[in-house]
Amino acid sequence: MRPVRLSVVTATAAVAALTAVTGCAEKSDAKAGDGAVQVTAADDSCEVSKKEFPAGHVELAVENKGTKITEVYLLFPDDRIVTERENIGPGTKAKITAEVKAGSYEIACKPGMKGDGIRQKVTVTGGTAAAKRSPEMDAAVAAYRKYVQTQADETLPKVKVFTDAVRAGDLEAAKKAYAPSRIGWERTEPVAESFGDIDPKVDVRADGLETGQKWTGWHRLEKELWQDKKLGPDAKALANALDKDLADWQQRVGKAEITPTSMANGAKELLDEVAAGKVTGEEERYSHTDLVDFKGNVEGAQHSYELLKPVASKNDPALVTELDKRFAALNKLLDTYRDGPDSYEFTSYEKVGKAERKELSDGVNALAEPLSKLAAAVVK
Structure with missing residues (x-):
């Protein structure tokens, strides 16, 4: 968000x-x-x-x-x-x-x-x-459009596992389903945000509310599950609203404005999301599942980059070499925090110390700087 x-x-x-x-x-x-x-x-x-x-x-x-x-x-x-x-x-x-x-x-x-x-x-x-776009650019846009639609399609059933548990009042099942339900959203967040009205409904935190805005979405339920340790009287309504709002996202994502430059800029935005919310621990402040979101953001950024790589390789091969190196280094660092056989089981972020958080931040910064040059490289 x-x-x-x-x-x-x-x-x-x-x-x-x-x-x-x-x-x-x-x-x-x-x-x-x-x-x-x-x-x-x-x-x-x-x-x-x-x-x-x-x-x-x-x-x-x-x-x-x-x-x-x-x-x-x-x-x-x-x-x-x-x-x-x-x-x-x-x-x-x-x-x-x-x-x-x-x-x-x-x-x-x-x-x-x-x-x-x-x-x-x-x-x-x-x-x-x-x-004017080259055939490679058109192919990248088409592939990315398919990717974001697939992510939305695959997210809805995972969200339903989460919301069904909320509606059933099963706190432990809801906690288990919470982070997996967010991965597709985190991978493609810039596209979701481009609509303007969906993100504030599903992914806002309490201190991000505008005047008069009702708090709904994932993080409202996250607070009830982990901090309040109980589901409030409106939990079922919140679960229903999350299903409805994300179904709206699924229907609209195929109509999003997508260009090669928006893909490149979106990749950079995903790294900014990591720096601002995941590395600081602000995003998942109750569940401490920040590293799952972190991984989703990096995967989404890398997917955009890989689709644009054929064009960028022709225009700025040195940049591509640097980006390959930085993505590999950050993914290797993230792998050290895996906490189970599932690819999305990560160490609870509250257990990650200051020195380790600094190392993660440095890895993000090292990737974000060259990634900010990708859009210009694509249109050279």
Whole structure:
């Protein structure tokens, strides 16, 4: 889920981790390409260098001049996400490459990563096609679309095992089914988030709620199971709502806007999810099943990368060599925390010490930096 829910205790550490993941490489870049749309984010403003630009491959060169971690989005008029970059630390820069068709859009900066953000309307001019694609790009998009649909299809029966246990009042069975029910979601989270309205229903944490928002979804039930140690009177209704909302996700995922650049950016977003929620222990704060989510995020990022690899290999072979190395190293490190014969049995995160968490964070950072360059490599 979008990592906006930082407690006071963990905020300082999280800012440092996120800056390492999202800002260090970009910060050294003196300036972006001449054709880039400059986006300057602050605590109370969001300035763009041009409000009209041609369709095709568009680069947003973002600089956060504020004091808060921010997010930047390029949005369709109905708030679906074209592309985004979360967790841009104060004083850092980020580059986002996206494939954009002609039409009306909004660029939104979200200081503190909450709310609707500060928005600027922009117009993309030109024909209906955003950019020419090679057969390899088309094949990657088609394969990824099949992948996300398969993940959604396979998630629903696993969720039903979880929700059936909740409805039956069987706490131990529900606990056992909880983490497996989330794997498909974690692998493809950026696509789910692109719809805008599903993620807040199924994957929000208590401190990420907007004013007036009712808390529903996985984490509400996670709290009841592990912290409250009992299911509340609305547990059955919550289970029913989770089934319904995820069925909605399953039906809509096949219609998601997917491009080679959104796949590459989504892979980077998944690593940001790991840095902001899993490494810090914030995501699964009651169940401590963070490493299962961690593995799902990494698998999803790697799948996108592998599909784009034929294109990236031609355009930037050195980057591909580095990404192969970093994915292998992070997967090897994760394997040391397996806690059973099942591929998704991992050590409870509360048993992972500070030094080990630092090692995991370093592994994520080492992968995230080159992964942030994948979208640009794909469209060279």
